[in-house]
Amino acid sequence: MDEFALIRRLTERRTRTGAALPPLAVGIGDDAAVADWPSGSQIVMSCDTMVQEVHFKRVTMKDSDVGYKAMASNISDIAAMGAIPRYALLSLSAPKNVPVSRLDNLYEGLYECAEQFGVTVAGGDTTSTPGEIVLAVTIIGEIEQGRALVRSSARPGDAVFVTGYPGCSAAGLHYLLGRQQAADSIGELTQPYRFLVQAHQRPQPQVKAARMLLQSGFAGALNDVSDGVASEAAEIAEASGVGLLLEEGRLPVHPDLAEYARLASREPLDWILGGGEDYQLLGTVRPEGVNELAALFSRHGIPLAIVGEVSERFTGVRLLRRSGAIEPVDKRGYNHFDN
Amino acid sequence: MDEFALIRRLTERRTRTGAALPPLAVGIGDDAAVADWPSGSQIVMSCDTMVQEVHFKRVTMKDSDVGYKAMASNISDIAAMGAIPRYALLSLSAPKNVPVSRLDNLYEGLYECAEQFGVTVAGGDTTSTPGEIVLAVTIIGEIEQGRALVRSSARPGDAVFVTGYPGCSAAGLHYLLGRQQAADSIGELTQPYRFLVQAHQRPQPQVKAARMLLQSGFAGALNDVSDGVASEAAEIAEASGVGLLLEEGRLPVHPDLAEYARLASREPLDWILGGGEDYQLLGTVRPEGVNELAALFSRHGIPLAIVGEVSERFTGVRLLRRSGAIEPVDKRGYNHFDN
Numbered sequence: 001m002d003e004f005a006l007i008r009r010l011t012e013r014r015t016r017t018g019a020a021l022p023p024l025a026v027g028i029g030d031d032a033a034v035a036d037w038p039s040g041s042q043i044v045m046s047c048d049t050m051v052q053e054v055h056f057k058r059v060t061m062k063d064s065d066v067g068y069k070a071m072a073s074n075i076s077d078i079a080a081m082g083a084i085p086r087y088a089l090l091s092l093s094a095p096k097n098v099p100v101s102r103l104d105n106l107y108e109g110l111y112e113c114a115e116q117f118g119v120t121v122a123g124g125d126t127t128s129t130p131g132e133i134v135l136a137v138t139i140i141g142e143i144e145q146g147r148a149l150v151r152s153s154a155r156p157g158d159a160v161f162v163t164g165y166p167g168c169s170a171a172g173l174h175y176l177l178g179r180q181q182a183a184d185s186i187g188e189l190t191q192p193y194r195f196l197v198q199a200h201q202r203p204q205p206q207v208k209a210a211r212m213l214l215q216s217g218f219a220g221a222l223n224d225v226s227d228g229v230a231s232e233a234a235e236i237a238e239a240s241g242v243g244l245l246l247e248e249g250r251l252p253v254h255p256d257l258a259e260y261a262r263l264a265s266r267e268p269l270d271w272i273l274g275g276g277e278d279y280q281l282l283g284t285v286r287p288e289g290v291n292e293l294a295a296l297f298s299r300h301g302i303p304l305a306i307v308g309e310v311s312e313r314f315t316g317v318r319l320l321r322r323s324g325a326i327e328p329v330d331k332r333g334y335n336h337f338d339n
Numbered sequence: 340m341d342e343f344a345l346i347r348r349l350t351e352r353r354t355r356t357g358a359a360l361p362p363l364a365v366g367i368g369d370d371a372a373v374a375d376w377p378s379g380s381q382i383v384m385s386c387d388t389m390v391q392e393v394h395f396k397r398v399t400m401k402d403s404d405v406g407y408k409a410m411a412s413n414i415s416d417i418a419a420m421g422a423i424p425r426y427a428l429l430s431l432s433a434p435k436n437v438p439v440s441r442l443d444n445l446y447e448g449l450y451e452c453a454e455q456f457g458v459t460v461a462g463g464d465t466t467s468t469p470g471e472i473v474l475a476v477t478i479i480g481e482i483e484q485g486r487a488l489v490r491s492s493a494r495p496g497d498a499v500f501v502t503g504y505p506g507c508s509a510a511g512l513h514y515l516l517g518r519q520q521a522a523d524s525i526g527e528l529t530q531p532y533r534f535l536v537q538a539h540q541r542p543q544p545q546v547k548a549a550r551m552l553l554q555s556g557f558a559g560a561l562n563d564v565s566d567g568v569a570s571e572a573a574e575i576a577e578a579s580g581v582g583l584l585l586e587e588g589r590l591p592v593h594p595d596l597a598e599y600a601r602l603a604s605r606e607p608l609d610w611i612l613g614g615g616e617d618y619q620l621l622g623t624v625r626p627e628g629v630n631e632l633a634a635l636f637s638r639h640g641i642p643l644a645i646v647g648e649v650s651e652r653f654t655g656v657r658l659l660r661r662s663g664a665i666e667p668v669d670k671r672g673y674n675h676f677d678n
Binding site: 025026029030031032033034035036037039040041042043044045046047048049050051053054055076077078080081083087089090091093122123124125127128129130131132134136138139140141143145146148150151222223224239 | 364393461
């Protein structure tokens, strides 16, 4: 199959899904795609790459999961700015001997996630490579003029929040790597494994939560949790020139994470602080907005936890342990005393 | 060097070049970049990938050339829509053992080309790979509402034109592959090699020519010559449901191409029709605009040749030979009788 035929195969059938996505003015197949753009808004752009054996292995991810997650991680970067994801462009490099069915499955996952979040695939390039599969996704979003939720806008007194249950993806990965069977043989897992594996393979970018934050007017800084809570908190602290104090007792621990940690003789906290790829949101909220935001998220059924506060008395990230001790935490989630 | 430090190294120093590019509202370093967007325009998007050993080898391209050409080929896709290139996002996957100097040189070339064409690099992702270097560039441009120059708008009676001298890039590649020395040992080549190697390593996307075409109001269909004149002509013919008759005697042959073809005992026509990566423009122009457009391009010193016409009497691409014979030409540039 030549490249043109392959691109056609990988993209054309997607027009039959019936999803009500905004149409392109000029679609895939010309030199470039053309789309209308609302006036009065800003364009938000990001790209993120997944490489086989580096970001995923065949024991941890089915090909459809790889596609889904590649799209999800990019959408999450747009969500982390408070923006609305609109368009995606795909660059797929694969060895010549990869079965077309693998590429079909990758694209299946890419399009499933794109449709779920209203993203139009506006371009794709498929090349061969002597190496492993490399999947680069570029995502383009839209945001109201001057409203982007950046890392640098945390202020002393802000509350620190997190959505969902960070750490579950890393625990799911731990389970999958220990298991060492092909990911597509997993079938019906029981709990606690199912939730954790799902969190790793099919993370849900928090576009709705981010938009609610932006529209509330109470948002401070915002990051998505791609590299663990400690790393994201450190980025906000550094960009904002403040300190973030996290409280161990307030970090949300999902019951399945707690159960699996017990079975694996591990600390949930290590996965929460040092894990990654959860694509939840970590950010700060102005103190006067905490109650209103908590009530709003509760009404929408989105888990939101206040996990600490922003301080001007130190820089970096510190952890208030259950014991009352306060310890510095580095970007990788290690605290400097215990490890 | 960790990924963050590498991205900082590869992107931060570019802010010191002093080029007057439009500033980002939020720059590289947050989850995504944010840029202002003019109202009343459409967004144009494309991506294109270069893989070592597939799209380039170390005997054919220096790393800075690879970067330059990756950016140029993407800008060319935007030019081929008549649009103005604005932003680029880079995804670079490289083996862990690649010297940082190679990545520096890649980025040097990427930024050199971006600056030359007023493109702001708005994002980058750097990953390791067990395979070869994979460089994916996504490019985002702007065009006046509804004015994109698509493949499907050729009409019977249109003249077919080409800018510059297609075939030179393929001839340069032929020379480099026959030479089999590292590309960075080329130094000062003499003619006819220098022009051809330059055409291969540092192609010049025709943004200015495309904008002149669009603004003239006489443009029909437009493609960039990424896959040879025959392939681009075939795409226009197919998308527009017409035939393109090219005249052998009117296809422009650069003197250095003619000279090298003589030395290599090859036909320039094979490289012109079947070569690629020239990133010149091939398109159609309404008959009433031919003279005006030719005069306009002449005034601006941009080579423009009328090489044929659009017909409703057949589909696909045909070649009027110097002998007077008319032969069908396939997408790869082979004519069906001679080969």
